[in-house]
Amino acid sequence: MIVNWLIGGPQGMGVDTSANSFARSCAYAGYWVFGKREYHSNITGEHSYFIVTVSDKPVHSFRDKLDVLSTSDERTLRLHINDVKSGGAVIYDAEISLEALNIKRDDLVFVPIKYNEIIKETAEKFGLGDVKKLQVMRNSICVFASAGLLELPAECVEESMKHIFTGKRTKVLEPNKYAGLVAYKYAQSFSHKIEKKLPKREVETKRVILTGTQATALGKLAAGCRFQTYYPITPATDESEFLESIAKKYNMVVIQAEDEIAAITMSIGASLAGARASSSTSGPGFSLMAEALGWAGMNEVPIVVIDYQRGGPSTGLPTRHEQGDLKFAIYAGHGEFPRIVLSPGDIEEAFYIVVDAFNLAEKYQCPVIVLEDKLLANSVKTINQLDLSKLKIERGKILYDSQNGKMLKKFKRFEFSEDGISPRVFLGHEGFIFWNSGDEHDEFGHITEDPENRLRMHEKRLKKLQKIVEETPVEKKIGEFGNPDSKFVVVTWGSTVGVALSALEELKEEKGVELFLLQIKMIHPLDAELVKSKIKGKVKIAVENNYSGQLASHITEKTGEFFDHLILKWTGRPISHDELISALEKIIKMNYKEKRLVLSAGI
Amino acid sequence: MQNFQSIYRSDVESDWCPGCGDFGILSAITQALGELEIPPWKCAIFSGIGCSGKTPHFINAYGIHTLHGRPLPFAIGAKMANPSLTVIAISGDGDGYGIGAGHFVNAGRRNVDITYIVHNNGVYGLTKGQASPTLKRGVQPKSLKYPNLNDMVNPIALALASGYSFVARGFAYNVKHLKEIIKQAVIHKGLALIDVLQPCPVFNTVDTKEKYMERIKILDGNEFPTTDIKKAFEKALDEENLWIGIFYKNPEKQTYEERYSEILSSYPSECPANLKMSDEKGNPTTDISEVLNNFLC
Known part of the structure; x- marks a missing residue:
């Protein structure tokens, strides 16, 4: 069972916070969640949205089609109404006229919420004054209304709100709760009209809910890294800011450098002094680090650099997703020097791979680049509790x-x-x-x-x-999923592994088609023999969020094996579950002749 | 105790040109470190690229010859990771005031306890004499195809404006004076700039040793160093005389290390370089469960 929920609104008005709060609420109720964040390079005003995919089984990717569209503004309603599945529900501001917007979806359940009235009432009750300043409360109301509609226990939402209204914001927790519960009760009266519900369920295992940047930061901490440098850049900064928030207890020196050249060279200096040191950045910053990477290679200095890829080249799509830096990561810098390029397939793996990165860097005394991406960085996911007993520190x-x-x-x-x-x-x-x-x-x-x-x-x-x-052990070089005897092999890397895995599961369960999925974790140096042995003789399909199929061409260069199909996307939006399934079906069932299959779903 | 002074000079033969001011700077550095009796292994010397960049190879200390323009951030990284090190950074004028100018300014904002020595000769010697950021506009040393089109930067004024807590200038041919400045800079708690006039005998045919000798004046020891930054600026901006000595010194200014010690629970006694990150079996010693508990669901 999957419930796909979307919240949207103007950038900077709390969409991100509300979505995280909803995701956490579902997690507290015993569900598995995957949340995807989409936002503009803008401080306030532009449309941003967040999809949270909720399931009673572990979930690896978001879905396009919505069960619940949760809105408090007109634009979100207009932009996403057509994504709602028949039988789905729409939460909207009762003051908006659906007629005026020409919304004619009699197959949907509409839940009108009187935001202004609720806020006014709450303001009066708590003596909060200016109602205009309280509009941000719409977020809590929206989340509570969604919970009511889906029969998600209110106490789960209340618990998750405690994590949001911390510090100075603690004092607004009660008013938000009050306003939210009004909406919760009202929305509850619509729940009999919809099919899908999220009642509290028993959890199988101990879990945590993390974003990619948080998992990466925790990996650094556990690995003994106490020196981190960065220059502000989307989507990498969240990691450093998270480390700053816990730096005090762990004596972690986190330095905001004047540029990425200073960031990486400071880390190299710290590494020479014996620290485990790291820098985190995104494409433009990583470009600036190229010369220093060579210095670290030349002087055999261990250093870990995280590149959270985003749409390139140049400034590109600064807040959007892409996997366009693979070849650059392998070759960045002039001349020839050893380096290792790793890429985790999901948030859980990001934690462990970062620890491996420090071990490899010190063991082989060279730079290690961990290629993450915007989807991985900004997604929020429930994962199994991190197993710290699995970790080892190897300093070489x-x-x-x-x-x-x-x-x-x-x-x-x-x-x-x-x-x-x-x-x-x-x-x-x-x-x-x-x-x-x-x-x-x-x-x-x-x-x-x-x-x-x-x-x-x-x-x-x-x-x-x-x-x-x-x-390096095989399981740290590649990941293998599905049926290795399948005629088809899907090869991918980074966060795209999630959607590939999700498509693989559905194709097997619902269509009876079994595929083999090969994830490349250690991109460089590539174990060519190993990879070759896994793909030889099969119909080879690469799935990547870039234009040229960089991993596929890298594998071809090293193994001599050519790919039959490239499923590619470079709109800045990650590949969705639904579009990947139809793309794979085209290839598998329809005897698709073209080599390239280009995807473009999502706004 | 070992005689540090005698062991500070390495046995690596220098390939600087005869008569180069770099020899004087090298002597001043090794003498200063020796007289301060700092064990060579406590000392890390970072340099950039160019003739000055080779200096660490001629000194018996940890010598890190880095990238063009980047010795400061390398040095800052090492010092912040292990504040017990004595850290010296060495640049040329192209290195420090040109390609590394961004680091020059931003290092001032941090005031890390480092000594920064910049060899200043107005030209890019190793690439055969192009104009550096400290070459005056309108002059034409022999390699230039036409007179220099760029105004010169004033390193002393720039350092004062950027927040350096110790700002000085030396002359490569007055080794004794320079050595004393270096000693004071190393002892000084905070970021110290020593701009060293070091004529390039091959390529700077304009600002020669003799020309410098005519203009150089030593700051009055009764008035300088001062903590009055306006007075320091006045001397720095004096176009007639070329002052050498310590212009400005403010030991009260908080260092970057001290600022971090206020943020972190036990820095610098526990610093990134001395973390015991695992037990004998390689199990990590960092307990992240407290942080992780916030994410439990």
Whole structure:
């Protein structure tokens, strides 16, 4: 059972907060949720909306078609009314004339809410004064009305509101609750007219509800990262702001740098001193980091960079979703140096992969780029309680020997070794010194242009890539879902894994079609043999939120295997469950001849 | 105790040109660190790109030769991660006042306890003499195809305006004077700029050592350093005389480390670099359950 709910309104008026509150309410009632946020690059006024998909089973993606459209303004009503499924319900402001808007949907249940009247009454009861300033209360009213309509217990909404009205806002909790309950009771009287309900249910497991940026931040914290830098950029900033909110207890130094060049170079400096250090950014900022990535590669410094991809190139679609940075992440920076590119498939995996990222960075002494994206960053999802016992900290080769007052040791930081990895000491390590240089250097780190040294030193660094492929366990390189014997293999990465998984499940359950889904988690270095063995001989379909099918072409380059179909989307909106199903069906059942299949659903 | 002064000079041979002012700066740095008896392993020296960028290789300390224009943010990262380090950043004028100008200004806003030494010779020496941000408009050293079209930046005034809590200028051929400034800058709690006039004997055919000698005057030790920023600006903006010495010093200004210590519960005694992040078996020691509880459902 799935209930698909949408709330919309002017940007900056609390749509995001209301949606998170509704999602949390459903989670408290024992449901699984996936919430997708859409917003403009604008502070206030433009239309933004949030879809929350609620289910009694784990849910991996949002849906297009709505069961409940929850509105308090005219624009949301107008823009989304046609997405409501027959038999669905619409919550709207009783002062709006449906007739005037030419809305003729007699297949829907309309729930008129007297927002102004409720707000006025609440203001009088609590002596709140200016009613105009209380319009933000529409959000709570809207959420409570939705809950009433869906028979979602009011106490679940009240509980979730406590998480929103914190700090200075605690004092408005009661008025919001009061206003909300008025709407709740009224909307309840319509619930017999709709089929789907959300009564309280027993929860199978202990769960948490997190956004992608929060899961990523928590991964950093658990991994021992205490140094984070950033320059404000959508959609990455939320992660750093979340870390700032918990920095005090954990002694985490979070620095808002003057630009992304400073951000990454500060992190490299901190890493040299022995900290686990990271920077988070999005495409434009990641572009600025390219030169410093090379320096970290050249000097074998562990560093973790999160790139939350958004629509590019240039400023692109700053608040919209895209997976356009894959090739750039693999190649960013001039010259050749080792780096690792990882990409989590969902919010839960983001937490664990970030911990892996720090371990890999330190083990192989190189930059690790974690490719996330806007959908992953801003979505909210119920996931299994994070299992901290699964985590391990691996710091790689570090020398803790002390010189104990002996002569100063000029440490060969880049000593040639069997496996290409030389032990590290940190700045300030007693009795030692070493040098680093972005110039080609000898074992001590001093500049040299000697060809013999270059031959060995360049290879010392680059041969780590092979070692990374060999030593990383399969389950950290790829994810496998569905039927491996299927004739069709769907290959994807990043948050698109969610919708692919969701489509796969429905195709199996409702159409009896079984597909094999291959997720690439370690994009670079790619385990070409492994990937090849999984896709060879099958009809290969890549699903990506970009124009050129970057993962597909990367795989082709490394494996020699060509893709039969590319399902692509670059409108800045993530691929939806419904459109992916129809695209896959076209290929599977209709013998679709074209290689490219372009999607465009969503506003 | 080891004789730090003698061990601060590394055995790496320098490839600077004969007569280069960089030699004087190098000597002043190694002497200052030696006299301060700072163990080399407590000291991290960051540099940018250009002739000045090579300096750390000639010093026995942790020497990090970074990117063009970026030694400051690298150095800030290291210092904030481990505030017990003595951190020095070294730039050239192109590095510090050109490509790294954004970092120059923003570092001032933070006042991290770092010493920043900028080799200032008016040209991009290593790329054969193009105009740097400190070259006067209208002059034409030998590599320029026509007289310089850009006005020069005034590093002392810029540092004062940006919030540096210690602002000084030295002369590469007055090693003793420079060494004393460096010692004071390292001791100073906060961000210290030392702009060092360091004529490039090969490419700056305009501002030669001799020309500098004519104009240089040493600030009166009774009046300077001052905490009166207006007085410091006055000297910085003096077009007739080229003042060297410490213009401004404000040890009262809160450092970035101190500002963070007010925000974080036990920084800097617990700092990012000394976190014990796991037990012997590699299990993480960070307990995130308190944060996670807010998200339980």
